[in-house]
Amino acid sequence: MSSEKEFLNTYRQDDYPRPSVTADIVAFTIRAEESENYRQNSRTKLSLLLIRRGGHPFKDCWALPGGFLNPGETIEQCALREAEEETAVRPDALMSVGLFSEPNRDPRGWVISNAFVSIISEERLRWKPGDDASDAQWFDVDFTQEENGDFILVLTHGDIRLRAVLTEEGSSFGRSSFAIKDSGGIAFDHARIIATALTALRSGAKEFAYLFDFLPETFTLAQLQNVQETIMNISVLPANFRRKIASLVEETDEYTRGAGHRPAKLYRRKR
Amino acid sequence: MSSEKEFLNTYRQDDYPRPSVTADIVAFTIRAEESENYRQNSRTKLSLLLIRRGGHPFKDCWALPGGFLNPGETIEQCALREAEEETAVRPDALMSVGLFSEPNRDPRGWVISNAFVSIISEERLRWKPGDDASDAQWFDVDFTQEENGDFILVLTHGDIRLRAVLTEEGSSFGRSSFAIKDSGGIAFDHARIIATALTALRSGAKEFAYLFDFLPETFTLAQLQNVQETIMNISVLPANFRRKIASLVEETDEYTRGAGHRPAKLYRRKR
């Protein structure tokens, strides 16, 4: 009978086959559209960051940012590092959406990936619109279910339009999982990851937990409502939204100015 | 510029360091206690399966069942395979609770683990009580929060009593994460995994989604209520529970018999 020390000295990890492990980042932000009317508040869109791949495989296709797990770090640290490296901003929130481990999901070999939703506030987002030479771009997100049950994911950036078709494969424990019918040109199984992340984002938005992460330190209640409506693709009555959110925010002394209508009080998140 | 085919031919995955990947199973069931009174329905306990480790590291300690991810299978398939191998029964439900990737969580080296909650119905559970020679045993679960905020996890099987102390480390997006203060002799970081799994189980039990998985095909509403109460450690009024569950079940023509009180109608899950 050998001691634990002896055992560990003779133990060789390389005897077993091992996969490469990556963290993929599904980074969302809310962006304002141009207002066509000086009185009207600007409408907002949910946007997602994609990176054009410079090398094989899926060269020139759009993909989620991400990278390999390094020795000595946790998968969360890896996600944070990759998010910062590739988006140049520190995310305001990070949430795991699961491990994707289909054996053939990566043509390079055995690569499994833990996906994370990352939220970047409008405020932190400093990229100039029109920098279209960059390999990283924000795409507008449209994710809806068709009559026949299929889910359609459309990502748009200027003339670029990626359209993926997915089916829902039995959801276990409330987490639905998707299968790709048509990747729409999105690299790897990333259409599937994006669909899963969007579902997680929407189901969480009911609880207001991270709506705040999309906004600056202070905000109006209409902005906060707007975030929820944009993410969940619904609309609610302002009066009712105010009541529900009231206990989670606190007033400041500030007001918005310069809008063509009654100024709104600025609020901050109550801790 | 090389083609994608050439690229893949020259790509060597072994150039990058890779972790071993495992799936760990947190298998729960509901077990009935002996009734001390012929009239009284038996009380139930939430139980968890642990395995006594026969080899190093953590030799003779209790640990979660689990095993390495094999090439060609998904982590879900791996979890299902390991669950069947080590518990001898096919789980009635399986839910991921996240990837545990602390660099030093396993003394053998770089091993990361995706944990799964597995539910085994009372019906499928055929093990005889008293088979205490086996390396796999069901432990009664007690998980509560102390005044000072610490969480105490107590696992009991006969004379064996494992008592771990954990603290809650900021919960992001509703998923709370724990740090181990005292493992109580439970192997690896498994106390932490169990605490996380229990939290996930409890928060999901509100929606009734998998309460059915703990029970046979047909059951009484009191049994179903009992499952919820046992998992969540609460009690609710029968009248109210019936109203809430009514739309999810359908009647059968069968009744319980032989109890020292009014027979109960058997129900089945409505699909």
Next chain:
DNA sequence: CAAATAGTGTCTCTAAGACAATATCAC
């Protein structure tokens, strides 16, 4: 009959949703 659970009816309170009404600013 006694003890225990099974099952029904109903009251109250809260919260959600719908909608009406008023307030305030920039032009």
Next chain:
DNA sequence: GTGATATTGTCTTAGAGACACTATTTG
């Protein structure tokens, strides 16, 4: 003033929780 949003108030309704009461079985 006009057009837009901000903000408050109130009505209705659905659901949760509390509780009282009846029904049915076995020893």
